Amino acid sequence: xxxxxxxxxxxxxxxxxxxxxxxxxxxxxxxxxxxxxxxxxxxxxxxxxxxxxxxxxxxxxxxxxxxxxxxxxxxxxxxxxxxxxxxxxxxxxxxxxxxxxxxxxxxxxxxxxxxxxxxxxxxxxxxxxxxxxxxxxxxxxxxxxxxxxxxxxxxxxxxxxxxxxxxxxxxxxxxxxxxxxxxxxxxxxxxxxxxxxxxxxxxxxxxxxxxxxxxxxxxxxxxxxxxxxxxxxxxxxxxxxxxxxxxxxxxxxxxxxxxxxxxxxxxxxxxxxxxxxxxxxxxxxxxxxxxx
Amino acid sequence: xxxxxxxxxxxxxxxxxxxxxxxxxxxxxxxxxxxxxxxxxxxxxxxxxxxxxxxxxxxxxxxxxxxxxxxxxxxxxxxxxxxxxxxxxxxxxxxxxxxxxxxxxxxxxxxxxxxxxxxxxxxxxxxxxxxxxxxxxxxxxxxxxxxxxxxxxxxxxxxxxxxxxxxxxxxxxxxxxxxxxxxxxxxxxxxxxxxxxxxxxxxxxxxxx
Numbered sequence: 074x075x076x077x078x079x080x081x082x083x084x085x086x087x088x089x090x091x092x093x094x095x096x097x098x099x100x101x102x103x104x105x106x107x108x109x110x111x112x113x114x115x116x117x118x119x120x121x122x123x124x125x126x127x128x129x130x131x132x133x134x135x136x137x138x139x140x141x142x143x144x145x146x147x148x149x150x151x152x153x154x155x156x157x158x159x160x161x162x163x164x165x166x167x168x169x170x171x172x173x174x175x176x177x178x179x180x181x182x183x184x185x186x187x188x189x190x191x192x193x194x195x196x197x198x199x200x201x202x203x204x205x206x207x208x209x210x211x212x213x214x215x216x217x218x219x220x221x222x223x224x225x226x227x228x229x230x231x232x233x234x235x236x237x238x239x240x241x242x243x244x245x246x247x248x249x250x251x252x253x254x255x256x257x258x259x260x261x262x263x264x265x266x267x268x269x270x271x272x273x274x275x276x277x278x279x280x281x282x283x284x285x286x287x288x289x290x291x292x293x294x295x296x297x298x299x300x301x302x303x304x305x306x307x308x309x310x311x312x313x314x315x316x317x318x319x320x321x322x323x324x325x326x327x328x329x330x331x332x333x334x335x336x337x338x339x340x341x342x343x344x345x346x347x348x349x350x351x352x353x354x355x356x357x358x359x360x361x362x363x364x365x
Numbered sequence: 366x367x368x369x370x371x372x373x374x375x376x377x378x379x380x381x382x383x384x385x386x387x388x389x390x391x392x393x394x395x396x397x398x399x400x401x402x403x404x405x406x407x408x409x410x411x412x413x414x415x416x417x418x419x420x421x422x423x424x425x426x427x428x429x430x431x432x433x434x435x436x437x438x439x440x441x442x443x444x445x446x447x448x449x450x451x452x453x454x455x456x457x458x459x460x461x462x463x464x465x466x467x468x469x470x471x472x473x474x475x476x477x478x479x480x481x482x483x484x485x486x487x488x489x490x491x492x493x494x495x496x497x498x499x500x501x502x503x504x505x506x507x508x509x510x511x512x513x514x515x516x517x518x519x520x521x522x523x524x525x526x527x528x529x530x531x532x533x534x535x536x537x538x539x540x541x542x543x544x545x546x547x548x549x550x551x552x553x554x555x556x557x558x559x560x561x562x563x564x565x566x567x568x569x570x571x572x573x574x
Contacts, residue, residue, distance in 0.1 A: 181572050188571060197420070198494045209564035215573045229475070289571065317571060321563070325493035327521045343570050348525070363556070364563045365497065 129169035133162045182317050184288060187217040191287035194223050195295020200230040202323060203293050204237055205365040212241045212248070219249040220285055222278070224256045224297060252281050254297060275300040283307065286314055293321040294333045302337055322346045322358070324365050330355070411445025411467075415484035419492045420473060422454025425537045426490070426509050436466045438544055448480050486549065488540070491523040496532065500555035506532040507549055509540055531555050 127136060137154060146152055155161050162171055192207065194200050210216050223230050231251055243249050254277035256270065274297055282290075282304040290305055292298030298320070305316040318341040322334050327348045330338065338344050344357050345364065352360035416430055429435055430449055439447060449470040474480075481487065481498055488507045489495040499506040508523045527534035530553045535543040543549070568574055 181570070184571060184573060188573060198492070201494050201497075205558070205560075206563040209560035209562070210567065211564065215568065232475075291567075319567065319570065323493065324497060325519050325522045327518075327525045329518065329521075331518075343566075345566070361566055362559070362562060364566075365558070 127168055129167075131168050132164065133166045133168060133171065134164040136168070137164055182288065182315065187215055188288045189218060189220070189285075190216045190289045190291060191220045191222065191282070191285065191301070193290065193292035193295065193298040193301050194221055194227070194230045194234065195293070195297070196224060196227045196230060198323065198325065199293055199295045200227075200233060202321070202365040203291075204233055206291070206293070206321060207237060212243060216289070217248060219243070220281070220287060221249065221251045222281060222297060222301060223251055223253050224295070225253040226256065227253075254278050254281065256296060271300070275304070279304045279307075282316075287316060288314075289317045289319070291319050291321070292333075292337075294323050294331050296333065299333050299336055302340055306340065317342050319343045320345065321364060322351065324348075324363060326351065328354075330358075412443055412485035413446035413448060413483060414439060414444045414486045414488060415448045415450075415480050416488045417450040417477060417480075417495050418452045418454075418490045419495065420452055422452040423490050423509075423511055424454050426488075426511075426540075427451045427454055429537055429540060430488075431468065434541060435544075438541060440466050442544065442547070444486065448484070450474070450477060450480070491517065491519040491534075493519055493522055496523065496526065500526075500531055501558055503554045505549040505552055507540070507543055508532055508534045510534060510536050512536060529553070 125139070127139075133154075137152065140146075140154070141148070141150075141152060144152075153161065156171065192203065194203055212219070221234050223234070231253075234249075234251060235245070238245065238249055245251075255273050262270065278297065278300040282301055286308060287305075290298075290301060292302065302318055302320075305318060308314045308316055318337075320334065320337055320341040320343070322330060322345065324347045326334070326346070328350050330346075330351065334344075338355060338357050344355075344359065346352055346355075346358040346360050347363050347365070349360045352358045416426070418426060427449060430447065436447075439445075445465060446467050447469070449468065451470055451472060453472065455472075477495075477498075481502055481504065484504060486507070487495075487499040487504050488509060489499060491508050491510050496506065496508060508527070510520050510523060511517075523532070523534045526532050532552060533543055533549045
């Protein structure tokens with residue numbers, strides 16, 4: 074283990090980092106082969122994405138055989154393979170089925186046309202951050218039409234959205250619409266009445282999301298984004314459409330996630346955080362600098 | 366008028382002549398105050414402090430701002446204008462007679478942008494919005510933590526940014542010392558906001574390039 078991982082010299086230098094990692098790991102274990110017997114079980118994490126390809130109709134057995142050959146392992150040597158570091162597939166599984174059944178880390182929608190976007194606005198700080206995020210988006214060609222979901226008592230957010238839209242040349246009704254739904258939980262509301270107001274918000278957001286079927290939902294943590302994201306799963310389960318969910322955690326969250334963030338981190342396709350501590354803490358979180 | 370006539374009479378445009386015209390155009394009004402050292406200028410015109418506490422009140426901070434020791438200290442540091450956004454907590458605007466500080470106050474405005482831009486020093490509560498706004502404008506910022514909301518996650522943000530030397534984090538009881546030490550003058554500028562950063566990420570994730 075002390076020896077530094079060697080890169081495969083036959084690889085071109087322009088190869089991406091993931092390729093380098095995968096080859097370095099493979100090389101490491103190739104070298105290990107010489108002093109075999111010191112380790113009984115070897116847990117291998119191989120990042121094969123974008124490097125090795127396999128026909129989807131193959132069985133998983135083919136992957137195992139290939140890796141054994143690459144690592145020069147004999148049939149009696151133990152080799153444990155895991156998908157997403159959790160699931161160990163049986164050798165007779167079809168690779169295509171595995172790909173379909175298991176959540177691949179990155180879902181990339183194939184959109185040839187402008188993307189119908191749904192933007193969930195909160196109040197105060199959440200709206201401010203969201204508008205900062207939206208400023209740079211290409212509204213004219215890529216994200217059109219737009220649907221803003223606003224809490225019913227939040228007039229300030231409505232005004233700010235209208236200001237942004239007029240600045241970017243959007244026309245209400247045509248390019249964008251603003252939909253109001255009741256709040257899931259008022260600040261300081263008692264826990265007794267909360268379930269009822271949550272149900273009300275859930276029904277309202279069901280109506281919106283079910284009928285509108287957007288391609289993309291952007292949210293950044295206000296209470297109403299939880300029911301909206303949950304409802305968007307209905308399409309996914311029924312197989313109508315896979316709605317892309319992107320969540321941006323607030324800049325104010327340095328070392329812990331907000332309640333909405335903790336609830337949604339498992340469900341969204343991309344979870345962005347704005348502090349590196351959170352990326353280390355949560356495997357799904359991605360840190361790409363301060364975005365607001 | 367005379368110069369234009371003169372230009373017309375010359376057969377070819379002379380470079381030197383052009384330069385002269387440019388020089389005369391560039392002439393600007395020179396005020397007497399430009400020759401006064403900056404510290405004296407500050408003393409005459411006065412710099413301004415903007416105090417913002419968010420939508421909910423922050424009683425102990427606003428009370429300190431209008432107290433005699435704070436106003437004295439502010440005027441000794443050449444801060445002669447103080448603008449206070451005091452939130453729901455109403456302020457008693459009885460200024461001491463002797464003070465030469467101008468005090469402006471209001472409870473809330475839809476956009477505080479103008480006041481942020483005008484200020485030379487911002488004293489703010491630990492709200493993420495006001496912190497971000499002042500940092501983006503590269504203004505010296507003192508964040509005063511509300512002791513009543515100590516467990517608030519926003520305090521985490523202020524302390525983290527304090528550690529990275531983007532702002533000064535203090536409490537109401539230590540605000541005067543912080544102001545005296547003038548440590549807020551040597552802060553690091555916060556990186557510029559990249560508006561397209563999120564757009565790039567989203568475009569890539571959706572494959573909309």
